[in-house]
Amino acid sequence: MRMAGEEPTSIWMQPEAHERSGPGRRPGYSREQITRTAVQIADAEGVEAATMRRIAGELGTGAMSLYRYVPRRDDLFDLMIDLAMSEIELPDGPSGDWRGDLTLLARQTRAAGLRHPWLIALLTSRPTLGPNLLRVHEFALSAFNGTGLDIDDITGFVGMLNDYVHSAIRREIGWLEEARRTGLDPERWKRDYMGPYVRQVVESGAFPLFNRSVLDSRTAHLAPEERFRHGLDRILDAIAALIPSLCPR
Amino acid sequence: MRMAGEEPTSIWMQPEAHERSGPGRRPGYSREQITRTAVQIADAEGVEAATMRRIAGELGTGAMSLYRYVPRRDDLFDLMIDLAMSEIELPDGPSGDWRGDLTLLARQTRAAGLRHPWLIALLTSRPTLGPNLLRVHEFALSAFNGTGLDIDDITGFVGMLNDYVHSAIRREIGWLEEARRTGLDPERWKRDYMGPYVRQVVESGAFPLFNRSVLDSRTAHLAPEERFRHGLDRILDAIAALIPSLCPR
DNA sequence: TCCAATTCGCGTACGCCGTACGTGAATGGA
DNA sequence: TCCATTCACGTACGGCGTACGCGAATTGGA
Structure with a gap:
């Protein structure tokens, strides 16, 4: 039985339940598989794209299924870090x-x-x-x-x-x-977004050593x-x- | 007139519109006031508590009013950094x-x-x-x-x-x-959350120099x-x- | 073989979030 | 006075993490 006030502890102390011997349905996924999927999404589209729904979707299941393997999304971050x-x-x-x-x-x-x-x-x-x-x-x-x-x-x-x-x-x-x-694409970002501001700062001459660090x-x-x-x-x-x-x- | 495809640029190049002389209603707030409020909330309850709704609520207005002063929430972060x-x-x-x-x-x-x-x-x-x-x-x-x-x-x-x-x-x-x-309160977190894991790592003896850095x-x-x-x-x-x-x- | 126990998959729902959009009120110049 | 302009902000949309509960699957023991 799962208690309501689940005591929080490090993810590294909560071994996942695979390799059981008791009764019950066998798990269809694994922490590693979930983590690997999250890493792939984060690599391609940024960590903010690796949402629970998205990861689950990539695995062909529902978002809530992941919570059988990972207590919270933050713990998944720890697993991603360790995998990398x-x-x-x-x-x-x-x-x-x-x-x-x-x-x-x-x-x-x-x-x-x-x-x-x-x-x-x-x-x-x-x-x-x-x-x-x-x-x-x-x-x-x-x-x-x-x-x-x-x-x-x-x-x-x-x-x-x-x-x-x-x-x-x-x-x-x-x-x-x-x-x-x-x-934005990187070239355009540097030119249109940050570029004009840095140029303005440089041309103002207010920060001479900053200017040297940029120009010299x-x-x-x-x-x-x-x-x-x-x-x-x-x-x-x-x-x-x-x-x-x-x-x- | 405000174009639909507002070109994005650094917040420091978009001066706020106060001190106008033309027609139209006078602004009731200011970037600095909004930023100061955001900082107060973030100091007390963490940066994730400084949501647009919460900041606006603290100022006694609606969330969308803030967008007359700050283009995006991320820009508000930049303003908070600069204020600090x-x-x-x-x-x-x-x-x-x-x-x-x-x-x-x-x-x-x-x-x-x-x-x-x-x-x-x-x-x-x-x-x-x-x-x-x-x-x-x-x-x-x-x-x-x-x-x-x-x-x-x-x-x-x-x-x-x-x-x-x-x-x-x-x-x-x-x-x-x-x-x-x-x-959790800090004492309890250290003792119940991270503590047991670190203790387990230390007692395993797998990382002797890490142990020395913790113990010695x-x-x-x-x-x-x-x-x-x-x-x-x-x-x-x-x-x-x-x-x-x-x-x- | 059958059943009670246990675990899994996951649909539904709640309360948040950032913010697009539209409307009506306030304002000052002509 | 009239009107262009700007502000305040209610409503709404899509997305988020995740609490909860139920039916399906799987097992050991009777």
């Missing part, structure tokens, strides 16, 4: 080359963030701790194992890296997603991947400069 | 002590982020460039003026700082907001403000280590 994070392929342990390990992780994360343009937004809007996020986080922490760093320092550095990677991906996606959301940037015309790598290297340089065991000259 | 950013008080120009200037900015930003728990979430979810965000951003850039840094490097450092400040605020708010959203942290028991300052100082250290003109020992 599961695509990040990493070696079992650190190689000893912390820069190389973290560069690999950053590139994998960027790839996942671009494949699933909703991933970073969901990740920063929800305090989720799915198994794959834990796996990836553990790898990041482990890359610093052996450098003689304090666990608090390690956590701080991993945070710095995560922050950079996430905001770099957001920058790379940002305008594209906003254009999709408003229904030498990295602005790099390919996105190179720009990402460049910024990443600067963060890694900053971290290296603070690791005592490396003893910079 | 306007509370960040800064000197007119940099003092010459870049560390001091950026520390001041970080503390002001934290204060605004805690006063308006929705601010950071909106800020990272929308590529907005309101006048007050520009003002604050310009101040951050200007703090590095005179250090002999490249504009790209300055932009990168300001980005690092922003990333830290934002994610530190998110961490500080995160659980509190999630608890409010789900309607020495900064975990600091007061929030001190923790913020500590992390901020580490970022500033990292930046200082990369500024050639400072020539670290």
Whole structure:
């Protein structure tokens, strides 16, 4: 029997009911199948298109059927995040080359963030701790194992890296997603929507350093991947400069 | 006459119609008044409570009246962000002590982020460039003026700082907001909702470094403000280590 | 084999949301 | 005074998450 006041807890502690042995009808779907469908819709049309009705429709069933597998829509977001994070392929342990390990992780994360343009937004809007996020986080922490760093320092550095990677991906996606959301094509959005305002701001001359960052940037015309790598290297340089065991000259 | 296919453009380029001289009824409200009301509601009950109907109700009018002042709800978000950013008080120009200037900015930003728990979430979810965000951003850039840094490097450092400040605020708010959203009180949320899952993860021993970061942290028991300052100082250290003109020992 | 127990699929319904549209009231210039 | 213009806002539409309940399916035990 299902109690009325269902106690809320993390989705990761509510295993789904498949592989039962008792009586009752067998489930026709699965969390993974539902999550995969939601991810496909969100990839193609944005996360706001992945509604319960739409996901169910794609599966050929009714919206309320999904609630046999997922308590709330928010939990489905957590499952989507974890499914996307599961695509990040990493070696079992650190190689000893912390820069190389973290560069690999950053590139994998960027790839996942671009494949699933909703991933970073969901990740920063929800305090989720799915198994794959834990796996990836553990790898990041482990890359610093052996450098003689304090666990608090390690956590701080991993945070710095995560922050950079996430905001770099957001920058790379940002305008594209906003254009999709408003229904304009990206070129037109940049030219007609944000363009005139930025131009007005620049021409007003009120913010000279902002102007220089827009007009005099030498990295602005790099390919996105190179720009990402460049910024990443600067963060890694900053971290290296603070690791005592490396003893910079 | 209002055309059917209203061309979309930034809210900052569509001045509101008050201070007219032609015929027609005088407006009874204003963008600022509406925005201020929205902010009050969002502060008290979360941004999702600041619906058009609710804001209008608070003002004693109908929901559709607001659309004479704000084209879309999303634009109201931009106005809310800018109003919150306007509370960040800064000197007119940099003092010459870049560390001091950026520390001041970080503390002001934290204060605004805690006063308006929705601010950071909106800020990272929308590529907005309101006048007050520009003002604050310009101040951050200007703090590095005179250090002999490249504009790209300055932009990168300001980005690092922003990333830290934002994610530190998110961490500080995160659980509190999630608890409010789900309607549980914060203590109960931490104990009954996330607590058991984290405990299970920790006890499984599958992620030893994650465990150390949870159990062996020495900064975990600091007061929030001190923790913020500590992390901020580490970022500033990292930046200082990369500024050639400072020539670290 | 038959039945009681249990679970699933899902239709219906409720109360929200953003906002398109149209109408009537207010306003100031000619 | 008359009229073009602008405002306030009631009504309505389509869509959302999801509470609830019922018939169908499936099983273990009698």
